[in-house]
Structures are given as structure tokens and as C-alpha cells.
Amino acid sequence: MKEPPSYSLLLSIFSDQGLFYILSIGGIAFLLLLSSIVSASEAAYFSFTSHHLDRFKANVDKRNNLIAELLGRPRLLLVSFIVLNTFVDVSIITISTSLVWEIASTLKSKVEVILLALFLCIVAIAVVGEIIPRIYGVKNNIRVAQRTVYAWRVWIQVLRPFSVFIIKTGQLLEKKMDKSGIQSGASALSHALELAAENTLESGGDTLFLRRLVNFGTLTVKEVMRPRHQISAIKTEMNFQELINYISKTGFARIPVYRKSIDNIVGVLYPKDLLPFIEEKHYPWQNLIRPGFFVNESMRISSLLKDFQEKHVHMAIALNVSLNTVGLITLEDIVQEIMGNVKEHEIK
Numbered sequence: 001m002k003e004p005p006s007y008s009l010l011l012s013i014f015s016d017q018g019l020f021y022i023l024s025i026g027g028i029a030f031l032l033l034l035s036s037i038v039s040a041s042e043a044a045y046f047s048f049t050s051h052h053l054d055r056f057k058a059n060v061d062k063r064n065n066l067i068a069e070l071l072g073r074p075r076l077l078l079v080s081f082i083v084l085n086t087f088v089d090v091s092i093i094t095i096s097t098s099l100v101w102e103i104a105s106t107l108k109s110k111v112e113v114i115l116l117a118l119f120l121c122i123v124a125i126a127v128v129g130e131i132i133p134r135i136y137g138v139k140n141n142i143r144v145a146q147r148t149v150y151a152w153r154v155w156i157q158v159l160r161p162f163s164v165f166i167i168k169t170g171q172l173l174e175k176k177m178d179k180s181g182i183q184s185g186a187s188a189l190s191h192a193l194e195l196a197a198e199n200t201l202e203s204g205g206d207t208l209f210l211r212r213l214v215n216f217g218t219l220t221v222k223e224v225m226r227p228r229h230q231i232s233a234i235k236t237e238m239n240f241q242e243l244i245n246y247i248s249k250t251g252f253a254r255i256p257v258y259r260k261s262i263d264n265i266v267g268v269l270y271p272k273d274l275l276p277f278i279e280e281k282h283y284p285w286q287n288l289i290r291p292g293f294f295v296n297e298s299m300r301i302s303s304l305l306k307d308f309q310e311k312h313v314h315m316a317i318a319l320n321v322s323l324n325t326v327g328l329i330t331l332e333d334i335v336q337e338i339m340g341n342v343k344e345h346e347i348k
Helices: 007-013 016-045 050-058 062-071 074-106 110-139 141-198 204-218 240-250 271-277 301-311 331-339 342-347
Strands: 255-259 261-269 294-296 315-319 325-330
Touching (some): 016 062, 016 110, 016 141, 050 062, 062 074, 062 141, 074 110, 110 141, 240 271, 261 271, 261 325, 301 331, 325 331
Parallel strands (some): 294 315
Antiparallel strands (some): 315 325
16 A cells, blocks of 8 residues: 655645746646647638638638638738747746756756757747647648637737737838839849940930839829929819810810819819800809819829729829828829820930
8 A cells, every 4th residue: 555645745846846846837738738729720720712711601600700700801810820829939938948947956067958958848849839730720720710719809809909010010111121122123124224225326215215114113193293383273163154264275184173272172074074065154064073083192103003094084183191282193194204205206
């Protein structure tokens, strides 16, 4: 018959040092389990295809609907995984270091023991917390996602303010890097074109056109637009006869219309819409005003050209950050920026 644990053994277990060992080992085990769950979940969620997403949306199971909802915000979901996994891994290393430091305090080769323990800790995190769970998560993606979806929904909501801040910061840096990359690429291409022009006597016109095309991606609306003082616009208070006289003198195909101030543009008038009523004297032409298209002055004209094509408009009003009118840009302005002055090319 075995003897019961002695009083001294129990005392050593429940002493401050004994409790520290127990809590540290238990904490490391729990954190490794949590790390494996996070890794398995991340692998499971991001292994789904668009076909899975359509099935989840059409499914009557609420868990599948929630999975589709989370996958609809992939960046928010990914940041939530990364933040928790990073916190867990750092916690494991910190607790392990403290535990080994305490155990090795009486040993002569303390540094070697700590380094060995850290190496084993990293191996454990990689194998137990990353590799094995990710393999399991991919193979059992639906089961893992369904069992963890409620927990991840709560965690995403808790972490949302921080996650949004991280995402916005990342997007801002991404835009700056893209802009810097485009500008440096444009500069390099321009330099290459200049070198090519030096070796070709008749390449002047072609080189100029190519240089314009290269620089096109870096230009903003502010650099191409007609400034505020060059905008020809009409007031909503103008009567019909005054409007007809103005159109006959200017000949514009599209005219901005403003109320009281040019900072309050209410839309655009197309003179061709007046043709059926040209014989009338007091026609309420204000009924023919079409909605205006407004853009920020910092917008790239390459993006604006795409908007012009998709929205089937030819003119945009440029606004600054205070939403004041600063200029006007048309499709013709963008084309001329690429092609240059057509008449000049014809003369040459």
C-alpha cells in the first residue's frame, strides 16, 4: 500500500514557488491550445472559395450565414487573427522565459539553459501552434469554422476599433508606396525615353507622346483642370432669353449651373436639351438641369478617366477638402493631356 504524500511535499507544491510553476506550465499549455485554435481557424476561413461563400449565404444554418458575413470583411477578419495570434505567441515566450529563469537561477550555465528553452519554445509554437493546426484547419475547414464562428464574431467586435485603425493605417501607407512607386517608375521611363531620343533623330514627336503617356498615371485633377476663375457658369436666376443669348455667344456643349455662388453648383445644363423649346420666350429651363459630377482635386486623372467611361459623363467639377469649387475638368482636357495639342502636331 502506497504512503500518502507527506506534509512537506504538499507544502512545497502549494508554496508560492510551487504555485508559480503550476500556473506557468498551465498557462503555457492553455496558450498553446489557443494558438492552435487561432491557426486552425485562420487556415479554415481563408481556404474557402467563392463557391463555398455562395453556399453559406443560401444555407439555413445560422452558423454558415455568420461565416459568410465574416468572410465578407476579409481584412477585418485577418487582422483579428493576427493580433490574437501575436499576443498569444509573445505571452508564451514571456511566461516560458520567466519559468526557465526561475528554474535555472541556481545553475551555473543559466544563459545556455535559457537559450535552449527559448529554442524549444519556438519549436513548440511552430509545430503545435502553427503547422499541425493549419493542416487540420484546411482539411476540416467547415467543421472548424462552424465551431468557432460565434467566438470570432465576438472577438472581431471587441477588437474592431483597433482593427479599423490598423487597416486604415495600412491603406494609407499602401497608397503612399504606390504613389512613390508610380512616380519613380515614371521618372525611370522618362529617362529611358530621353536616352532613346538621343539615338534617334526622328523620334522627337513619338518620344514626347510616350513621355506624356508615362506621366499620365501620376497627374492629378488639380494639375490638369481649368482653374476656378476660368469656369464659365450660369446662375439659376437667369431668364430664358438671357440664357439663349449666352449660349449663342459661348457655344459650350455643357454648362455648370450655380445658385448664388459658384461654390454651390446645382448641376449641369446641356444646351441640346433646349432645342425643342427654342421658340418659347419664358420656358423654365431650370427643369432641364442634369446632376453634376463632383470629384476631389487630388484625384488622379487616370481614375477620373475610368469614371468618365463608366458613368458616361464628359465633365466634372473639382472640389477641395472644404468642398469649395476650385476648377473644372473635361474629357477633352484629359485627352489633350495625353495627345498634346493636335494643331501643333499638324503644323510640325
